[in-house]
Amino acid sequence: MRILVSGGGTGGHIYPALALIETLKKEQPESEVLYVGAERGLEKRIVPESGIKLRTLHIQGFKRSISFENIKTVYLFLKSVHESKKIIREFKPDVVIGTGGYVCGAVVYAAARLKIPTMIHEQNSVAGITNKFLSRFVDKIGICFDDARQSFPTEKIIFTGNPRAQQVAGMTKSNRLYKEYGLKKDVPTVLIFGGSQGAKKINQASIAAIKQFANKKYQILFVTGRRHYDKIMANPATQHLPENVFIQPYIADMPAILPEIECIVGRAGATSLAEITALGIASILIPSPYVTNDHQTKNAMSLVSKNAAKMITEEELNGQLLAKEIDDLMSNTIEREKIATNCKQVGVPDAASRVLNVLDSLVNG
Numbered sequence: 001m002r003i004l005v006s007g008g009g010t011g012g013h014i015y016p017a018l019a020l021i022e023t024l025k026k027e028q029p030e031s032e033v034l035y036v037g038a039e040r041g042l043e044k045r046i047v048p049e050s051g052i053k054l055r056t057l058h059i060q061g062f063k064r065s066i067s068f069e070n071i072k073t074v075y076l077f078l079k080s081v082h083e084s085k086k087i088i089r090e091f092k093p094d095v096v097i098g099t100g101g102y103v104c105g106a107v108v109y110a111a112a113r114l115k116i117p118t119m120i121h122e123q124n125s126v127a128g129i130t131n132k133f134l135s136r137f138v139d140k141i142g143i144c145f146d147d148a149r150q151s152f153p154t155e156k157i158i159f160t161g162n163p164r165a166q167q168v169a170g171m172t173k174s175n176r177l178y179k180e181y182g183l184k185k186d187v188p189t190v191l192i193f194g195g196s197q198g199a200k201k202i203n204q205a206s207i208a209a210i211k212q213f214a215n216k217k218y219q220i221l222f223v224t225g226r227r228h229y230d231k232i233m234a235n236p237a238t239q240h241l242p243e244n245v246f247i248q249p250y251i252a253d254m255p256a257i258l259p260e261i262e263c264i265v266g267r268a269g270a271t272s273l274a275e276i277t278a279l280g281i282a283s284i285l286i287p288s289p290y291v292t293n294d295h296q297t298k299n300a301m302s303l304v305s306k307n308a309a310k311m312i313t314e315e316e317l318n319g320q321l322l323a324k325e326i327d328d329l330m331s332n333t334i335e336r337e338k339i340a341t342n343c344k345q346v347g348v349p350d351a352a353s354r355v356l357n358v359l360d361s362l363v364n365g
């Protein structure tokens, strides 16, 4: 199969695409893949690191308020559609899939106009603007939450789950935390991170909680996000860290460390939730209130309502509450294991194969 993949902006749209490509390479090693991303997206770094061919487009997202920038956005979109058609004619894909983010708006739209079979993958419980726009033109739509059905034409929808779940589900404990990140062996680990970009409020609360983490029976791996790291490491509160607190800017290979994590504290981005549910890890979710239609709260509630995760709102978040919630969960093994078991029940560990089946059916009829 020749497949053109597009999606980007943030890790939540890129990692599902990469997981899909990984499964494709395993199941159909002769297939050819081209990734089209945005010049300014996180994909520019992440995709080549995975050894996948990348072409980029100069494109930007719409501002929510009316502004002059949006005129530029329309111009860049039309230019990118034109550019995408050129890339598609050169690469000659059998099928094109978009995994969200504005860049795939231009690429998938161009493919549909050229009558190439197309699919989009929606990771969230509420559709993003790009996928909503594309839903009119594409052949199939893969979803991960039943709530997303409301956003799309029923006849195109297939429940697939998020391909990243399959990548993570195949992982086993590897002692990576100890060998690569210097954490202690055989001490339960709490991972704190704010999505693929880091989250300022979660970072502030974590810094405020550092002293309260000292002398606990668990250790903390606090991942700040690359752009916040230097400032955080210059903060007086991080100068003398307790022995059980470790700080990193970013974890390049998150699936490899997740099997070693006892509890996750983080945003409720859809791809993070796919990972958490694939393995069954207890979590305390702090949804970002800054995303379209508050979709992270809806993502989080889909787990909280099944007692498959705990939740703190960003409004109530502070260092004291964060330290207390972590301590309560880490001190109560029975509750933690119950949450982890419920969490695993909602996972879709074969999601990448499910998406590939849809793509195969589009190509082979």
Ligand SMILES: CC(=O)N[C@H]1[C@@H](OP(=O)(O)OP(=O)(O)OC[C@H]2O[C@@H](n3ccc(=O)[nH]c3=O)[C@H](O)[C@@H]2O)O[C@H](CO)[C@@H](O)[C@@H]1O
Pocket: 010, 011, 012, 013, 015, 123, 124, 164, 193, 194, 195, 196, 197, 223, 249, 250, 251, 252, 253, 254, 255, 267, 268, 269, 270, 271, 272, 273, 275, 288, 291, 295, 296
């Ligand atoms: C602010 C924003 O627009 N967020 C959206 C974005 O989130 P964001 O990009 O933060 O995405 P997710 O939380 O869904 O996924 C983050 C991904 O980055 C990985 N990771 C994170 C930190 C790290 O150090 N290393 C690493 O590899 C995680 O393992 C995960 O695979 O896309 C998601 C779609 O999936 C949406 O649900 C989120 O609402």
